[in-house]
Amino acid sequence: MILGLIESRAWRILEAAMTNEELFTDLKQFITATVSQQTAGLATKDDIANMTTKDDIDGLRAEIKVLDEKVDIIQAAIADTFTYTAGTTDTTLQDHEHRLRKLEHHSV
Numbered sequence: 033m034i035l036g037l038i039e040s041r042a043w044r045i046l047e048a049a050m051t052n053e054e055l056f057t058d059l060k061q062f063i064t065a066t067v068s069q070q071t072a073g074l075a076t077k078d079d080i081a082n083m084t085t086k087d088d089i090d091g092l093r094a095e096i097k098v099l100d101e102k103v104d105i106i107q108a109a110i111a112d113t114f115t116y117t118a119g120t121t122d123t124t125l126q127d128h129e130h131r132l133r134k135l136e137h138h139s140v
Contacts, residue, residue, distance in 0.1 A: 074096075
């Protein structure tokens with residue numbers, strides 16, 4: 033589910049033709065909101081201080097493991113998005129370079 037949200041967000045970003053600064057700001061806000069939602073149910077410092085049994089600690093470890101997996105998914109999706117964006121940008125730049133060469137050739 034998280035991966036789908038990130039991918040749909042990435043496409044909206046690409047469609048909006050944002051500048052790099054706008055892209056980074058938007059991604060930071062999105063990542064912060066996503067991580068905040070995912071960590072909302074984790075134990076607080078007070079909860080951890082009051083843990084008395086091994087089961088309590090094991091439960092917290094399980095929650096942290098799930099969160100860690102979700103963070104890995106988010107990081108992979110962001111990396112994929114940047115890789116795709118870089119490839120698209122490179123293709124566009126090569127196309128512009130080709131057009132400029134043609135124009136230079138015709139002007140000579």
